[in-house]
Amino acid sequence: MKNQTKFTADGRKIIGKDIRKVEVGGPQIGKPTVDGFGDGLYEVRSTIMDGKTEARILFTVSGSSLLLLHGFIKKSQATPKHDKDLAKQRMADAKRTNQP
Numbered sequence: 001m002k003n004q005t006k007f008t009a010d011g012r013k014i015i016g017k018d019i020r021k022v023e024v025g026g027p028q029i030g031k032p033t034v035d036g037f038g039d040g041l042y043e044v045r046s047t048i049m050d051g052k053t054e055a056r057i058l059f060t061v062s063g064s065s066l067l068l069l070h071g072f073i074k075k076s077q078a079t080p081k082h083d084k085d086l087a088k089q090r091m092a093d094a095k096r097t098n099q100p
Contacts (some may be wrong), residue, residue, distance in 0.1 A: 011048035018046045058087035
């Protein structure tokens, strides 16, 4: 993730633990850790910085791997369209790259 340095060390630890939960249980573990947008796009939901800040990592599943597509600090109720669009573009790029 390009903007990973925006997250504090403690925040990265929390996000890492949440990603690990998804690696083990899959996206079907559901809320509060995972939510889905449809078409194979999901988000890892992490509360960081003394429980006051929401971080999101958008991802998809490819075979037995999670592809982490985009991470950001959530500042509004709804996930911003440009963040979802960026993740969808990266997901499409990854699918094209991995075609046989």
